[in-house]
Amino acid sequence: MTNAIRPFEPSRRALLSAAAGWAIAGPAAARRGEPTVAITLRPDLARATTLFEGWGTALAWFANVTGGWPDAERTRLADLFYGPGGLGWTIARYNIGGGDRPDVKPYLRPGAALPGFWRQPEGATGTDWWRPDQEAMWDWSADANQRWWLDAIKARVRQPIFEAFSNSPPWFMTVSGKVSGAEKATDDNLRPGQEGPFAAYMARVVDELQRRHGVAFRTLSPVNEPNTDYWHAANTQEGAHWSPARQAAMILAADAALKARGLKTVISAPDETNSHLFLADWAGYPPEARAAIGQLNVHSYGVVNQTGVRDAARAAKIRLWMSENDTPLDKDPESFEGMASPLAFAEHVVLDLKRLDPSAWVLWQAVETLSTRDGAKGSNWGLVKVDYRSSPEGPHAIHLTAKYWAMAQFSRYIRPGYRLVPVDDLDTIGALSPDGRELVLVHVNGGLSPRELTPPRGWSGRMIVTDARRRAEPVPGLTVPPRAIATLVLRR
Template sequence: MIRALTVSLLLAASPAALAQVPVPAPAPEPAVSLTLRPDLQRPGPPFEGWGTALAWFAHVTGGYPDPVREKLADLFYGPEGLGWTIARYNIGGGDAPETKPYLRPGADVPGFWRRPAGMLGNDWWNPADPAMWNWSADANQRWWLDAIRRRVKAPIFEAFSNSPPWFMTVSGRVSGAEKGTDDNLRPGQEARFADYLATVVDKLQKAHRITFRTLSPVNEPNTDYWFAANTQEGAHWSPERQAKMIDAADRALKARGLKTGIAAPDETNSHLFVRDWEGYPPETRARIGQLNVHSYGTLHQTAVRDIARAHGIRLWMSENDTPLDKDPENFGGIASPLVFAEHVVHDLKRLEPVAWVFWQAVERQTTAAGDGQSGGGNWGLVKMAYTPASDAEHPIHITRKYWAMAQFSRYIRPGYRLVPVDDEDTVGAVSPDGKQLVLVHVNAGVVPRRLTIGVSGAKVVQRIVTDATHTAASGSVVPLAGPRSITTLVVALR
């Protein structure tokens, strides 16, 4: 098991140094033979990379002492970490100051509005009045924007919203309407909400010297689980209201002369994505520069792929985290990493997206002393107690899922192109110059697999393994996938 890393140990060890000893040459043992046949004649568009949503962990960890937050940023965006290049910034809605706190730790992302003293009701906000804005809000999450910009040569930033501010909602809460099937944005508020989002995008771009390439104005919109009793921000949007909001957001961005495009619909799964898309009029579809879909359900993923292809729109898998259901928290366990890795492989094969974005990289530790909150099983790549920034120590627990992620993100790099592979458990990508092939193979079974590359002249030059005893460790180039393992093969092509 990987032990908790205290601040002092983190300062002394890089992510690369944390990998275990090299994988030895496999001993002779019964195995099945499997030939992997990548179709190098059908490469996809250039892959843009990997990343995470900054909600909610960045709202917590961005306020931690420098040694802790810098180490976290290195783990995810540093060249010796996961090498991520994408970040999704959450523009908070924000509840009324008098509302009793009810959102889960980290989920209470503040809004950028300010309500002057004596203002009552929900029609007081005037976006043209500078006194109605609070540009010092959300300092912790914004710290991550600067940290990523310092580490990544050409980062891709996206802004996204989970809910309008409370005073634009029907329920008066950012967690949703009273019923999960009811839209929570008050009728006729689309333009005001769009003005809010576009103004925040504009101000943060200038303040942090970054570019938000896209703005996603709705999140998992056509679901039935955004209701007022929730403990996180969320809002239901019917396809008709989604279209109105997309139109309004696009107009607001253009009115400010911003080049930021619209991403939509950030639906929770492909089945609902297709339903949303069917409800958009042609003029709304034309405003969308990027299609975002989550993969919390895998039905109809190829339908989403075909929509993106047919309309010539860039496609992201913009949110997922998949631990094994009811798997007890175990930083070193292999069960959840295998489920996660299989999910990534299938997403890449079925959706063929140009980016794959994690939900939140740091999750609360279930058993954290003094945290006072239940955690999330094996959600997240790093586990920490969400404790006050003033605490003396903030132990970081790197889970084996982190190393499962490394099997993909360290080797399928921006500019690589996904290629079809005729094996359900393998995803492939070819380098920009066509001289290198990367294959990531997941063997969730108990029988070893001897792998053959079905490409003339192909030569395995590196083999990287994460299993129950190794963490993204390099070793023998014998192309064998051990039981219950994730194996990355780097292959030289003629």
């Protein structure tokens, strides 16, 4: 049995090492006296169909920051997510930066200024100087920090899955001259006729990084959250609007550029922000654009019409990923120990897996910047908190949040090679091991009453819990405490 499908069982020593420097700061005790609710779980093992490929994160901003930190600190972070005793992730999405004008005053948020791989010749002006066939116009020293993570993941994961994605074309290919978007958020920002040069840019980056780092990018996503009103010139991160017609043209151009280089990388699309916009994009693609897509990507910042996306993928016989999400509870003040956001996050994961039936679930940013530095209440994005704005030389405080342990309840036990199983309980998802002998059920109890779970007949096992007092710890019996996430690992 390979590492790709073996149940992920971190050692006690590894767990203690991963949690070093972290402590639970005495949250209020769970309410007492609430009656226990009995729930019988009925997974439909006959419908264990979708082959799950794993869990992971986009690298992007946090890798652009932390990849340049002292080795002990960045190594610890890589171990927390991809190493023994960590989360057991196997997927990473590498962000091909567009790269802003060298002479522009910095305006992107900390970490978000991803370097481009182009080099502007001395004396070149305007926007028409770049020639992809001229080697002097490429800079292969760029983006060293995010690239450190490629090597770190490769060293920790036996069969990693890498995806490359773009948020914006380079500034000189845009209408506004900025990688943050057009002047008007609903205008396309790629200049007309630049599909070929932009496709050549992305395909060459994929080719070079594969060769230089010894990795394989299985997919390339050329557009991101394209049919939204998010991206405008005054924004503080890379982004670009694409109408469905321009998306289709870009998909075809990128597919052609990959094939021209003889690469096995295929196109993933449209990486739309939610399912109802995904369906609008998909409806606007001509048959040739649909045929060029090897993987469908959708984000879950909104859950309307998720089963419609599931059906589109099934009808097209194309693999579907939930390729980006994070779900802190709205207006929940930043907290390393609080359970409100971890419960909301876990419930969202459960519903995504139930409704989308995806082959993978990928977080936006595993590491987020401290959001209370300037006196604000902050938010609970990310699983680990650091200060993006601190000096690269360090030292850097690394704060594991309860959301890290909420993710552990899923990713340590639902492993690549398992098949997702429908479960009749709304708060429970299931997965069956390749040999059919292990059944994993993850249950989220967001209420005040304990829940006594009854597994299917013939199955027995153990339960692991994250709540206000425990962090992915074994608990005797099968009664889930209130305000808790529980994983049942069952065998027959």
